[in-house]
Every structure is written in C-alpha cells, then in structure tokens.
Amino acid sequence: MNRMERSDELCGEQSESFSLAVDAMGGDGGPETVVAGLALAADRHPGARILLVGDEKRLRPLLAKHPKAAAICTVRHAPSAISMDMKPTTALRVRDSSLRLVMNAVAEGEATGVVSAGNSGAMLALAKIVIKTxxxxxxxxxxxxxxxxxxxxxxxxxxxxxxxxxxxxxxxxxxxxxxxxxxxxxxxxxxxxxxxxxxxxxxxxxxxxxxxxxxxxxxxxxxxxxxxxxxxxxxxxxxxxxxxxxxxxxxxxxxxxxxxxxxxxxxxxxxxxxxxxxxxxxxxxxxxxxxxxxxxxxNGAVFVGLNGVVVKSHGGTDAEGFASAVDVAMDMVTxxxxxxxxxxxxxxxxxxxxxxxxxxxxxxxx
Amino acid sequence: MNRMERSDELCGEQSESFSLAVDAMGGDGGPETVVAGLALAADRHPGARILLVGDEKRLRPLLAKHPKAAAICTVRHAPSAISMDMKPTTALRVRDSSLRLVMNAVAEGEATGVVSAGNSGAMLALAKIVIKTxxxxxxxxxxxxxxxxxxxxxxxxxxxxxxxxxxxxxxxxxxxxxxxxxxxxxxxxxxxxxxxxxxxxxxxxxxxxxxxxxxxxxxxxxxxxxxxxxxxxxxxxxxxxxxxxxxxxxxxxxxxxxxxxxxxxxxxxxxxxxxxxxxxxxxxxxxxxxxxxxxxxxNGAVFVGLNGVVVKSHGGTDAEGFASAVDVAMDMVTxxxxxxxxxxxxxxxxxxxxxxxxxxxxxxxx
Structure with missing residues (x-):
C-alpha cells in the first residue's frame, strides 16, 4: 500500500491522499520548529496525513526524535529551499524547492492544503502560479x-x-x-x-x-x-x-x-x-x-481565493505557533x-x- | 484703549490683537464646556487674548461664573451656529455662524488662530475657503x-x-x-x-x-x-x-x-x-x-497648511480637554x-x- 502511494506520488496522479503538504524548510526555526510543531499538531489531529517536504537528511533524525510527528508524516525530499529574503520572481524559477514541491502537491491533487513558515512574497507568487485562483x-x-x-x-x-x-x-x-x-x-x-x-x-x-x-x-x-x-x-x-x-x-x-x-x-x-x-x-x-x-x-495568516488551502505561519514562531497554523489549515480542510x-x-x-x-x-x- | 480695539474689530483692520478666536458654540458640551475650558487655559496662558464668538446671551452669564475666563476673553456675538451634523456645503452658506466668524477673524488678521470643538467637515471647508492654504x-x-x-x-x-x-x-x-x-x-x-x-x-x-x-x-x-x-x-x-x-x-x-x-x-x-x-x-x-x-x-487635532493656526477639539471632550486644545493652539501661535x-x-x-x-x-x- 505504501509502495503504491509512493508510485502515485511519483506519477503525480490525482490521488489526494494527504490532508496537508508541509514545507519543512521555511521560517527562522527551520525543520526543528516545523517537526516539533507537527508533533503537537498530531495530538490534535490524529487523523491528519502530512506530506512533509524538505531536506530528507535533516528531517529523518528529527522525525526519529518526534515519533508522534513521524506517525502522521510521509517525507518527500526537496533538493533546495527558498530563503527568507529571496525575491518572488527569483523564487518562481527554482523548480525543486520545498515550497515549490508543496504547491505542486496541491496543484496535482495529492494534498488539499499547504502550510509554510517561509517567505510570504514567494509563497503568494508560487501559489498564484502553481495552485491558481x-x-x-x-x-x-x-x-x-x-x-x-x-x-x-x-x-x-x-x-x-x-x-x-x-x-x-x-x-x-x-x-x-x-x-x-x-x-x-x-x-x-x-x-x-x-x-x-x-x-x-x-x-x-x-x-x-x-x-x-x-x-x-x-x-x-x-x-x-x-x-x-x-x-x-x-x-x-x-x-x-x-x-x-x-x-x-x-x-x-x-x-x-x-x-x-x-x-x-x-x-x-x-x-x-x-x-x-x-x-x-x-x-x-x-x-x-x-x-x-x-x-x-x-498564528496562521491564510491566502484565500486559491484552488487549495494555503496557510502562512509567522517566520519567527515556535513549535506551538506552527501547530496553530496547522490547526487553521486543518479547520479549513475539514x-x-x-x-x-x-x-x-x-x-x-x-x-x-x-x-x-x-x-x-x-x-x-x- | 478698549474702545479703540473694539472699533478696529468692527472695521476688520489688520490689528491682530487676539491670540485666538474661539468658537463657543461647537462640541457636545456647548458654551459651558468651552468657557470652563478657557478658565483652565487662562491659568496656563495668562497673556493670551481670546476673541470668544457665540450667542452673547448664553456667554455673558457663563463668563460671570468663570472670572478667569472673562479676564482673557472679549465676546463677539454670532447670531447662528453650525450643528454637528450639518453638511460642509450647507455650512459654507451660513454667513453669520460662530464658526464662520472665528475664521473671518483669522482671515482679517484680527486673530492668529482658531479653536473649535464643532463639526470637523464644516471646519475644514470653511478654513480652506476663508483662511486659505x-x-x-x-x-x-x-x-x-x-x-x-x-x-x-x-x-x-x-x-x-x-x-x-x-x-x-x-x-x-x-x-x-x-x-x-x-x-x-x-x-x-x-x-x-x-x-x-x-x-x-x-x-x-x-x-x-x-x-x-x-x-x-x-x-x-x-x-x-x-x-x-x-x-x-x-x-x-x-x-x-x-x-x-x-x-x-x-x-x-x-x-x-x-x-x-x-x-x-x-x-x-x-x-x-x-x-x-x-x-x-x-x-x-x-x-x-x-x-x-x-x-x-x-485632544486637539490640528489642520495644518493654512494661513493661520486651526485647532479642532474633540466634540465630546470636557473642559480639561478643551483647555488642552487651547494649549496646542497657543504653542503653535507662540x-x-x-x-x-x-x-x-x-x-x-x-x-x-x-x-x-x-x-x-x-x-x-x-
């Protein structure tokens, strides 16, 4: 089953198997804050299924430390990340960033929504182009x-x-x-x-x-x-x-x-x-x-009017704040x-x- | 001396004998609040000379009750007043309102500034037309x-x-x-x-x-x-x-x-x-x-950019608040x-x- 899902993802078919695709690389706290936040969110949303996108080498040990987060997450590797000060126009050209891949997941029907603590301007630009209004x-x-x-x-x-x-x-x-x-x-x-x-x-x-x-x-x-x-x-x-x-x-x-x-x-x-x-x-x-x-x-400003749920967590937030952003996204999905x-x-x-x-x-x- | 000043006023010559022309009829508290406020202001600005414009019959007994205010004020009768909800365009047509007469006093060089707790829209419109930018x-x-x-x-x-x-x-x-x-x-x-x-x-x-x-x-x-x-x-x-x-x-x-x-x-x-x-x-x-x-x-929002000092006191203020508006106007004049x-x-x-x-x-x- 897991194997099949994986192949679905690779083919980009309309499987809609994930509630949310989460960008692990955004925000001042990086993957540490995101994974700790997902561990808190897992308690509140045990049925959530999260596609966690980012640097796999950094994510694996963090998930091992947070088994609650691991229980709801599937990791997808992203070779690059959008920095907090990158211009939206530049961010649009990076095809393999974690932010781009979470947007792709929504556009391709794999996930219903996106959460990121990353660069707001890049997030809005990517959402408009990839997810569309x-x-x-x-x-x-x-x-x-x-x-x-x-x-x-x-x-x-x-x-x-x-x-x-x-x-x-x-x-x-x-x-x-x-x-x-x-x-x-x-x-x-x-x-x-x-x-x-x-x-x-x-x-x-x-x-x-x-x-x-x-x-x-x-x-x-x-x-x-x-x-x-x-x-x-x-x-x-x-x-x-x-x-x-x-x-x-x-x-x-x-x-x-x-x-x-x-x-x-x-x-x-x-x-x-x-x-x-x-x-x-x-x-x-x-x-x-x-x-x-x-x-x-x-926490959790939301971009509304898109073909999917797009929630922006404050870049400087902690795990509790990130979990709140996940709450908002889950409310909108549910x-x-x-x-x-x-x-x-x-x-x-x-x-x-x-x-x-x-x-x-x-x-x-x- | 007093007699001569009075005739100056009547002729509208450039005597600039008053620091401020005060509209006694504006604000929710009316002349009672204005005169009580001027009594407080008199302590802070003993050298101020105020042209107090409004319904003389109501002002005289109030000044008798507030001798400190009476000491710095000269009364000028205004037959009418601008209500708080009158449209600016209507207010412009009332030639003998207390608000119009205080503006005239500045335009004619009798006073350096105006204070009113009246209708803001009418005040701005009159100031533009009468005092000018x-x-x-x-x-x-x-x-x-x-x-x-x-x-x-x-x-x-x-x-x-x-x-x-x-x-x-x-x-x-x-x-x-x-x-x-x-x-x-x-x-x-x-x-x-x-x-x-x-x-x-x-x-x-x-x-x-x-x-x-x-x-x-x-x-x-x-x-x-x-x-x-x-x-x-x-x-x-x-x-x-x-x-x-x-x-x-x-x-x-x-x-x-x-x-x-x-x-x-x-x-x-x-x-x-x-x-x-x-x-x-x-x-x-x-x-x-x-x-x-x-x-x-x-208290005391100020219309700046006019050929005179124009201070608007909040309509709902009390005597202390009105005195603050007078403070601001006096600071600007001084x-x-x-x-x-x-x-x-x-x-x-x-x-x-x-x-x-x-x-x-x-x-x-x-």
Missing amino acids: LPGISRPAMAAISPSMKGDVVMLDLGANVACDWRNLVEFAVMGEAFAKAVLGLPSPSIGLLNVGAEELKGDEKLRQAAEVLRESPLSNQFHGFVEGHDITAGTTDVVVTDGFTGNVALKTGEGTMKMASGLFRQVFSSSLAGRLAYLLVRPALERMKDWLDPRRY HHFNEGIRDRLTHMTSLTGSRINAEGERQSVA | LPGISRPAMAAISPSMKGDVVMLDLGANVACDWRNLVEFAVMGEAFAKAVLGLPSPSIGLLNVGAEELKGDEKLRQAAEVLRESPLSNQFHGFVEGHDITAGTTDVVVTDGFTGNVALKTGEGTMKMASGLFRQVFSSSLAGRLAYLLVRPALERMKDWLDPRRY HHFNEGIRDRLTHMTSLTGSRINAEGERQSVA
Missing part, C-alpha cells in the same frame, strides 16, 4: 484572525494586494465570510467594510461601490455597512474587509499598540515593591489574559472552506456580473 | 499627537484627504516636521513614511516617489524612510506621514486596541478579591499611567508654526519643482 476570484487575499472584545474577528486583505478595486473588496467579503464560517464556526458571520466613517457617503468611490453591490447581494443580511478602525477590536462585525495596504497598516498598528499597553502594565508591576506584590496576587488572571492574547494563537466560497460565488456572479469572472480570468493568466 | 501647500492636512514608547509622535494626515499623491505626502512631511518642532519642542524631528514594509521597493508609486523626493530634499537628514504600523507606538520616528484614509484607520485602530487592553486589565483587577487587593497596591502607578494615556492630553513651514517650503520648492506651487494655486482657488 478559484474561478470567479480575481486575486487571492491574505486573511487572519485577530482578537476583539466580542470574540475573534477575521480581517482581510492584510497585504497581498496593495491596490484594490470594488470587485476585489466584494470578493474579499465573500472569502472572509466563508473563512469565518470554516475557522470560527459562525453560522452567519456579519461583514463590515473598513472606512473613515460609518456614514454612507464616506470614503472613496470603490468603497461606496463595493458597499452598494454587497447591499444588493445574497450577503445583504450579513452586510453591516462601513466600520471604522476602532470597530476592529470592538468586534462590531465578525469580518472586516479592506484593501491590503490599509489592512496591513491596521494589523501592525494594533499589534504595536498592544505591545505598548503590555509594556506599560509591566512597568506598573515592576516599578515598586507594592507592584511586585500586586503581581503575585493577580498572576493567574494575567496568565489567562496572556494566553488569550497569545500571538501564537493567532470544513470544506473552498466549497463554501464556490457556492457563494455561484450566487454572487449573477449580481456582480461577468466583470468579476472576466477580471479573474485575466489575472490568473497574468 | 499657505502658498506652496496644495491641501491642508489634519495632524495630531499620539503617545509612543519613546515619547510623543506627530501623525498626519488623519482624514482631511482621503486620496493623496506624492506631492501631498511631501507637503505633509514638511508640515509635520514644523508641527513637531513647534508643539513637541524637538530641534530636529525625524520623519517616517507609513508603508507596508520598510524596504525601498514596498508600497505603491506615490510612496516611492515621495520617499525619493524627501531623500534628495533639505529634510534628507531627518528622513528615516518607510515605517510600518507598529513603528507608530514604537516611536521609530517623531513624525509619521500618511494619506488621510490610512492615517484615520491607523489612529482609530490604535485607540480601539488601547481601549481593549484597558478593558482586559480592568478585568484582571475586578474579577477576584485578590485582584481588588492588587488594585489598591498599584493604584498610584495605574493613575500615573492613566494620566499619561489620557485622551484629553492628546512658536510661529507657520513661519517654520514657510521657511522650509522656500528651500523645498527648488527641489519638488514648480509643480507643487502650481498645484497649490489651483487648489486654493478651487
């Missing part, structure tokens, strides 16, 4: 989950598309809604369009047009309208849609502000003897808060994330017209 | 001070210009630098351009072009290059330059995140008896932190903020070329 989607977007006062919120795009038009924003809304369903388990997620004010006349033409299309779409009941920066952490909507430039700035501004707040509170507890005593009193509550805000819990988008798009295209489709075709060829 | 500046921007781990940071634009080109961004850099000098007292403020990455190739054309112009300008030594969202609270640069859409979203996202962080910490201290005990131990340190983050300390911009522009126009000037002329006529 879903029919009806002009451009993939980067989505992530972030905390709010009312629960987790899905935000996209976070930087895949610096410039966007109204069609892109409408597609992001469709993909974000499907993502919130699959990963947050919400039956009917609400959607907000990020703007400088909540009034209908605020913002530029592309925002007003996207809002108009969404108000007349099958998503109209879930479309809240415009939201502002403070609505992200207020949890006003479950999904926050924006262009990649604004989303990237908002995400990083939020992270920076949270870091400043943590620093200030650390000072309160460390600047005096009374503070250190107080710390002892509230340590359990502080630990719970820290767990809740743990960036590793939110809950048929892409089927959700496909269904929705079937009902949307009648409204947004053939323009979205035409744009999609052009983009995926380019 | 500085020569060489195509569009005014909205700037504010926000806290960072290294000290206060000036950010602009915060929403006056939803769409910007590279010239606007260069002008914002010039104005932001002058603002940081005048209000933060920094001798040589550093400047960052907000982008999705620090690398030179990140972002769109207008950002790369603005960076190129700044690198070759007299500000080149102070120009740090691109900064990201997390650099705002890290205090990487003293001035953060961005378009009005991104700036507005970043500001509100930061405020929202700080609110969420405060809420989480309140929970730590209130969810158990140990927490309440701990609170008693660290209360002084928490109070200091609260003072440091007090949004009232950061430190000759606009002269700083004018000097810099003289040295910049040779570089950015006549295009900026031409654009400036066109805009101020429009």
Whole structure:
C-alpha cells in the first residue's frame, strides 16, 4: 500500500491522499520548529496525513526524535529551499524547492492544503502560479484572525494586494465570510467594510461601490455597512474587509499598540515593591489574559481565493505557533472552506456580473 | 484703549490683537464646556487674548461664573451656529455662524488662530475657503499627537484627504516636521513614511516617489524612510506621514486596541478579591499611567497648511480637554508654526519643482 502511494506520488496522479503538504524548510526555526510543531499538531489531529517536504537528511533524525510527528508524516525530499529574503520572481524559477514541491502537491491533487513558515512574497507568487485562483476570484487575499472584545474577528486583505478595486473588496467579503464560517464556526458571520466613517457617503468611490453591490447581494443580511478602525477590536462585525495596504497598516498598528499597553502594565508591576506584590496576587488572571492574547494563537495568516488551502505561519514562531497554523489549515480542510466560497460565488456572479469572472480570468493568466 | 480695539474689530483692520478666536458654540458640551475650558487655559496662558464668538446671551452669564475666563476673553456675538451634523456645503452658506466668524477673524488678521470643538467637515471647508492654504501647500492636512514608547509622535494626515499623491505626502512631511518642532519642542524631528514594509521597493508609486523626493530634499537628514504600523507606538520616528484614509484607520485602530487592553486589565483587577487587593497596591502607578494615556492630553487635532493656526477639539471632550486644545493652539501661535513651514517650503520648492506651487494655486482657488 505504501509502495503504491509512493508510485502515485511519483506519477503525480490525482490521488489526494494527504490532508496537508508541509514545507519543512521555511521560517527562522527551520525543520526543528516545523517537526516539533507537527508533533503537537498530531495530538490534535490524529487523523491528519502530512506530506512533509524538505531536506530528507535533516528531517529523518528529527522525525526519529518526534515519533508522534513521524506517525502522521510521509517525507518527500526537496533538493533546495527558498530563503527568507529571496525575491518572488527569483523564487518562481527554482523548480525543486520545498515550497515549490508543496504547491505542486496541491496543484496535482495529492494534498488539499499547504502550510509554510517561509517567505510570504514567494509563497503568494508560487501559489498564484502553481495552485491558481478559484474561478470567479480575481486575486487571492491574505486573511487572519485577530482578537476583539466580542470574540475573534477575521480581517482581510492584510497585504497581498496593495491596490484594490470594488470587485476585489466584494470578493474579499465573500472569502472572509466563508473563512469565518470554516475557522470560527459562525453560522452567519456579519461583514463590515473598513472606512473613515460609518456614514454612507464616506470614503472613496470603490468603497461606496463595493458597499452598494454587497447591499444588493445574497450577503445583504450579513452586510453591516462601513466600520471604522476602532470597530476592529470592538468586534462590531465578525469580518472586516479592506484593501491590503490599509489592512496591513491596521494589523501592525494594533499589534504595536498592544505591545505598548503590555509594556506599560509591566512597568506598573515592576516599578515598586507594592507592584511586585500586586503581581503575585493577580498572576493567574494575567496568565489567562496572556494566553488569550497569545500571538501564537493567532498564528496562521491564510491566502484565500486559491484552488487549495494555503496557510502562512509567522517566520519567527515556535513549535506551538506552527501547530496553530496547522490547526487553521486543518479547520479549513475539514470544513470544506473552498466549497463554501464556490457556492457563494455561484450566487454572487449573477449580481456582480461577468466583470468579476472576466477580471479573474485575466489575472490568473497574468 | 478698549474702545479703540473694539472699533478696529468692527472695521476688520489688520490689528491682530487676539491670540485666538474661539468658537463657543461647537462640541457636545456647548458654551459651558468651552468657557470652563478657557478658565483652565487662562491659568496656563495668562497673556493670551481670546476673541470668544457665540450667542452673547448664553456667554455673558457663563463668563460671570468663570472670572478667569472673562479676564482673557472679549465676546463677539454670532447670531447662528453650525450643528454637528450639518453638511460642509450647507455650512459654507451660513454667513453669520460662530464658526464662520472665528475664521473671518483669522482671515482679517484680527486673530492668529482658531479653536473649535464643532463639526470637523464644516471646519475644514470653511478654513480652506476663508483662511486659505499657505502658498506652496496644495491641501491642508489634519495632524495630531499620539503617545509612543519613546515619547510623543506627530501623525498626519488623519482624514482631511482621503486620496493623496506624492506631492501631498511631501507637503505633509514638511508640515509635520514644523508641527513637531513647534508643539513637541524637538530641534530636529525625524520623519517616517507609513508603508507596508520598510524596504525601498514596498508600497505603491506615490510612496516611492515621495520617499525619493524627501531623500534628495533639505529634510534628507531627518528622513528615516518607510515605517510600518507598529513603528507608530514604537516611536521609530517623531513624525509619521500618511494619506488621510490610512492615517484615520491607523489612529482609530490604535485607540480601539488601547481601549481593549484597558478593558482586559480592568478585568484582571475586578474579577477576584485578590485582584481588588492588587488594585489598591498599584493604584498610584495605574493613575500615573492613566494620566499619561489620557485622551484629553492628546485632544486637539490640528489642520495644518493654512494661513493661520486651526485647532479642532474633540466634540465630546470636557473642559480639561478643551483647555488642552487651547494649549496646542497657543504653542503653535507662540512658536510661529507657520513661519517654520514657510521657511522650509522656500528651500523645498527648488527641489519638488514648480509643480507643487502650481498645484497649490489651483487648489486654493478651487
């Protein structure tokens, strides 16, 4: 059986035998972090079948050290790896990199999704070329989950598309809604369009047009309208849609502000003897808060809108963080994330017209 | 003497006898908050001379209650007021509103600056038409001070210009630098351009072009290059330059995140008896932190790039917040903020070329 599978892989037939293809060579921690992360993930997803792609000589001893990871992994050797600072255009020319081979595995139907902690730019470029966008989607977007006062919120795009038009924003809304369903388990997620004010006349033409299309779409009941920066952490909507430039700035501004707040509170507890005593009193509550805000819990930005699940783990994460990225990917695989988008798009295209489709075709060829 | 001044005012001659013209009718708190705020400001700026414009019948009894405010104020009656939800285009047609009269006072050289807690959109529109932009500046921007781990940071634009080109961004850099000098007292403020990455190739054309112009300008030594969202609270640069859409979203996202962080910490201290005990131990340190983050300390967004100082107080602020807005305006008046911009522009126009000037002329006529 194992033998047969192996020959399937070599022939590149549509066997779809793996849940995920994992790039072992990406990220600052390299294969050590990836394999340790897979050992943690194995506990949570005992049924997962992972195609682990990378330098076989380095992977074998690591799997021997982590038998739990070994139990769910099949190793495939990749002769080269994409460095963290390689330009996407250069990365595209490397045919035998671990990142290329995991993308190939999805394109050829061997695996349903990909996880890598590697170079984001290269990952997006390869995913677009090898896995390709879903029919009806002009451009993939980067989505992530972030905390709010009312629960987790899905935000996209976070930087895949610096410039966007109204069609892109409408597609992001469709993909974000499907993502919130699959990963947050919400039956009917609400959607907000990020703007400088909540009034209908605020913002530029592309925002007003996207809002108009969404108000007349099958998503109209879930479309809240415009939201502002403070609505992200207020949890006003479950999904926050924006262009990649604004989303990237908002995400990083939020992270920076949270870091400043943590620093200030650390000072309160460390600047005096009374503070250190107080710390002892509230340590359990502080630990719970820290767990809740743990960036590793939110690790796993996702490229949505592709013919497969593509999850990017933060390059600097540890094993626990990598396991979270695997969690997100497994949620998306299990809950048929892409089927959700496909269904929705079937009902949307009648409204947004053939323009979205035409744009999609052009983009995926380019 | 008083009599003569009064006649000067009536003739609208270039007497420049008032430091500030204050709109008494703006904001949720109305004249009560404004007059109470001026009483606080009078302690800090005993030499200030304020032209207080609004409904005289309401102002007289309030000034009788606040003799400190009365000591620095001269009242001018305005028959009408601009409501908080009036459209800018409608506000422009009201010739006798308190907001219009304070703008007129600056345009006619009676006062050096304006403070209002009123309708921002109407304020910007009136300021553009009545006070007009500085020569060489195509569009005014909205700037504010926000806290960072290294000290206060000036950010602009915060929403006056939803769409910007590279010239606007260069002008914002010039104005932001002058603002940081005048209000933060920094001798040589550093400047960052907000982008999705620090690398030179990140972002769109207008950002790369603005960076190129700044690198070759007299500000080149102070120009740090691109900064990201997390650099705002890290205090990487003293001035953060961005378009009005991104700036507005970043500001509100930061405020929202700080609110969420405060809420989480309140929970730590209130969810158990140990927490309440701990609170008693660290209360002084928490109070200091609260003072440091007090949004009232950061009240006073400023419209820069106009032929006068124009400070917008938050509509929902209290007397202390209004006094802070007066502080900012007085700092700008005292430190000759606009002269700083004018000097810099003289040295910049040779570089950015006549295009900026031409654009400036066109805009101020429009």
